[in-house]
Amino acid sequence: MRRFIGVVALMGxxxxxxxxxxxxxxxxxxxxxxxxxxxxxxxVSNALDGVDVLLAPNALTESSVLILEQSHYRADENMHRQGxxxxxxxxxxxxxxxxxxxxxxxxxGQHQMLADxxxxxx
Amino acid sequence: MxxxxxxxxxxxxxxxxxxxxxxxxxxLSLSACGGGNDGSPRDINRSSSEGEGWVKGEFLPADQFAHxxxxxxxGSNYPDRAGSILDENNWLRSWVNDTYLWYDEVLDRDPGLxxxxxxxxxxxxxxxxxxxxxxxxxxxxxxxxxxYQAMAQSGVSVGYxxxxxxxxxxxxxxxxxxxxxxxxxxDEAGVKRGQKLTAVNGLDVVHNxxxxxxxxxxxxxxxxxxxxxxxxxxxxxxxxxxxxxxxTSSPVPIVKxxxxxxxxxxxxxxNDHTAVSEQALVDAITSLEGEVMDLILDLRxxxxxxxxxxxxxxxxxxxxxxxxxxxxxxxSFNDKHxxxxxxxxxxxxxxxxxxxxxxxxxxxxxxxxxLQLSRVYVISGSNTCSASEAIINGLRxxxxxxxxxxxxxxxxxxxxxxxxxxxxxxxxxxxxGENEKGFGDYSEGFAPGSGAPGAVSLPGxxxxxxxxxxxxxxxxxxxxxxxxxxxxxxxxxxSGGSGAxxxxxxxxxxxxxxxxxxxxxxxxxTGD
Numbered sequence: 101m102r103r104f105i106g107v108v109a110l111m112g113x114x115x116x117x118x119x120x121x122x123x124x125x126x127x128x129x130x131x132x133x134x135x136x137x138x139x140x141x142x143x144v145s146n147a148l149d150g151v152d153v154l155l156a157p158n159a160l161t162e163s164s165v166l167i168l169e170q171s172h173y174r175a176d177e178n179m180h181r182q183g184x185x186x187x188x189x190x191x192x193x194x195x196x197x198x199x200x201x202x203x204x205x206x207x208x209g210q211h212q213m214l215a216d217x218x219x220x221x222x
Numbered sequence: 223m224x225x226x227x228x229x230x231x232x233x234x235x236x237x238x239x240x241x242x243x244x245x246x247x248x249x250l251s252l253s254a255c256g257g258g259n260d261g262s263p264r265d266i267n268r269s270s271s272e273g274e275g276w277v278k279g280e281f282l283p284a285d286q287f288a289h290x291x292x293x294x295x296x297g298s299n300y301p302d303r304a305g306s307i308l309d310e311n312n313w314l315r316s317w318v319n320d321t322y323l324w325y326d327e328v329l330d331r332d333p334g335l336x337x338x339x340x341x342x343x344x345x346x347x348x349x350x351x352x353x354x355x356x357x358x359x360x361x362x363x364x365x366x367x368x369x370y371q372a373m374a375q376s377g378v379s380v381g382y383x384x385x386x387x388x389x390x391x392x393x394x395x396x397x398x399x400x401x402x403x404x405x406x407x408x409d410e411a412g413v414k415r416g417q418k419l420t421a422v423n424g425l426d427v428v429h430n431x432x433x434x435x436x437x438x439x440x441x442x443x444x445x446x447x448x449x450x451x452x453x454x455x456x457x458x459x460x461x462x463x464x465x466x467x468x469x470t471s472s473p474v475p476i477v478k479x480x481x482x483x484x485x486x487x488x489x490x491x492x493n494d495h496t497a498v499s500e501q502a503l504v505d506a507i508t509s510l511e512g513e514v515m516d517l518i519l520d521l522r523x524x525x526x527x528x529x530x531x532x533x534x535x536x537x538x539x540x541x542x543x544x545x546x547x548x549x550x551x552x553x554s555f556n557d558k559h560x561x562x563x564x565x566x567x568x569x570x571x572x573x574x575x576x577x578x579x580x581x582x583x584x585x586x587x588x589x590x591x592x593l594q595l596s597r598v599y600v601i602s603g604s605n606t607c608s609a610s611e612a613i614i615n616g617l618r619x620x621x622x623x624x625x626x627x628x629x630x631x632x633x634x635x636x637x638x639x640x641x642x643x644x645x646x647x648x649x650x651x652x653x654x655g656e657n658e659k660g661f662g663d664y665s666e667g668f669a670p671g672s673g674a675p676g677a678v679s680l681p682g683x684x685x686x687x688x689x690x691x692x693x694x695x696x697x698x699x700x701x702x703x704x705x706x707x708x709x710x711x712x713x714x715x716x717s718g719g720s721g722a723x724x725x726x727x728x729x730x731x732x733x734x735x736x737x738x739x740x741x742x743x744x745x746x747x748t749g750d
Contacts, residue, residue: 150299151368151371151373152368152371152372152373153372153374153375154372154373154375154378154379154380154468155374155375155378155468156375156468156470157467158470159375165583166375167375167376167497167498167583168373168374168375168376169373169374169376169496169497170371170373170374171373171374171379183526183527183607183608183609183610183634183637184526184529184608184612184634184636184637184655185495185526185527185529185609186529186637186639189376189497189582189583
């Protein structure tokens with residue numbers, strides 16, 4: 101089952117000129133379960149070209165911001181890892197809009213609506 | 223121009239490279255292989271599809287061989303195209319020659335002789351040793367690119383919430399708990415700092431030398447995925463039935479103060495330079511700002527991470543009159559690239575002490591708090607590494623006094639940009655970090671007191687890790703030593719602590735190896 105419904109385009113057009121229930125606001129996931137966790141993982145991986153991702157079970161339940169960084173560092177000889185990182189982490193934000201949960205990848209601007217997920221304003 | 227080749231005889235037996243063999247048989251010159259008459263460096267490390275012609279000491283640009291793969295990946299995400307092992311070896315050879323920090327200490331080897339690229343890569347390195355006798359290049363690895371690119375929520379890894387110290391990976395093995403994440407499965411099962419592991423799923427950890435058993439023990443030490451379940455037995459007769467899960471580790475788990483006769487002293491345990499540590503450190507320093515006249519920064523288990531975090535923390539510790547506009551760390555590449563970063567193609571600009579957040583986890587552009595100190599007490603160990611050492615070096619570069627308590631740091635002033643080619647990610651030392659004064663020569667680490675060969679000696683005390691006490695306990699040996707040194711500039715002789723010593727009077731103390739990544743597997747070995 102496809103866990104996310106699809107890319108949400110033209111989010112700004114939904115908001116109009118005045119604040120309404122459809123205005124996107126930072127959101128939190130409510131009572132995550134296996135389905136919602138799977139939907140979130142799939143959406144995050146999809147935004148990152150399909151890489152494997154590891155998320156905490158309570159991801160996006162306490163903060164609307166989700167930060168990911170490369171997880172696997174090792175050396176095959178003495179096991180020292182990269183200790184001077186110059187790369188950038190990946191940032192996502194969860195938006196709540198009209199009852200929907202929308203995950204935004206900040207670097208690309210990609211929006212995805214999360215299936216099987218209940219949200220509330222942060 | 224005639225350049226002698228060094229193609230061994232067996233090359234001529236490889237039908238795909240028969241042209242080269244024929245050239246070798248006829249005349250050992252480039253001109254005989256169709257190049258070199260005009261002085262151009264042709265026929266050097268050609269693709270196998272173009273023939274053979276390795277010439278020692280001559281290198282074509284790595285880009286010419288990049289992504290030409292013996293087994294190219296398919297899909298639009300990959301730049302791979304059909305090639306050969308020789309192409310992949312040629313890419314490694316040219317890439318190493320261009321960007322390896324010690325490229326001029328690498329023995330140039332015929333790329334056509336090696337049928338396994340990772341084996342060839344392992345040979346393209348310096349064989350020099352440091353003053354203490356250890357390998358000069360201890361810092362390279364390869365891994366499948368899809369594994370290297372895997373990502374995790376910042377601060378999250380699969381495990382039980384135990385951080386191990388492996389004092390002896392071979393029989394009799396000595397594996398000890400150094401840290402337990404609060405609220406983790408290990409914490410809830412009663413596992414404590416200092417406990418020694420004796421068995422995994424009933425298999426003796428200390429003496430077992432059976433390969434199959436060790437595979438189970440390693441898997442039990444470092445569970446690969448959430449849901450993995452093992453029974454771990456510890457000394458003190460604790461049996462812990464542990465199920466791995468995605469653990470969220472706090473990078474700054476302890477922030478506290480101690481009231482002393484000479485004023486309030488802050489203590490900050492900083493375990494990992496993750497992205498989320500940016501906000502955690504801002505919060506921690508804010509809570510201490512204006513309250514403390516000294517800081518004890520505990521980096522004993524901090525192996526590094528984002529350099530921008532190290533810069534920010536250093537700024538937040540030091541007197542801003544010392545750090546304003548000053549270099550925290552400048553990257554120095556090999557002498558082929560004095561001005562331009564060979565990986566990013568950008569001019570090399572030093573990283574100054576950041577006075578604002580950079581947006582790793584805190585909002586970007588927020589002014590940082592500062593303790594305004596001219597000295598700092600750093601608790602260190604052999605796992606204090608890289609970006610953690612950059613804090614020490616960066617502060618020393620602007621004349622902040624760094625007093626070291628514990629053991630010699632790991633000695634890694636180096637870094638790299640990992641590079642994918644044909645599905646394998648390669649990493650090797652490409653730059654060295656230097657401070658405001660241009661100093662970056664601490665490959666033997668920073669040592670408290672004197673006595674560690676080659677290490678940079680700092681004032682302080684050589685003191686063992688006190689695994690009987692919790693971190694942050696003022697009776698814990700290293701923290702106690704820091705507090706005492708602050709009062710009297712003397713080091714304690716601690717009862718019950720073999721190896722705990724007055725500064726610089728005995729051999730350096732060791733902490734054991736502490737793996738930090740869930741990818742670190744097979745960390746214990748047979749005694750063979």
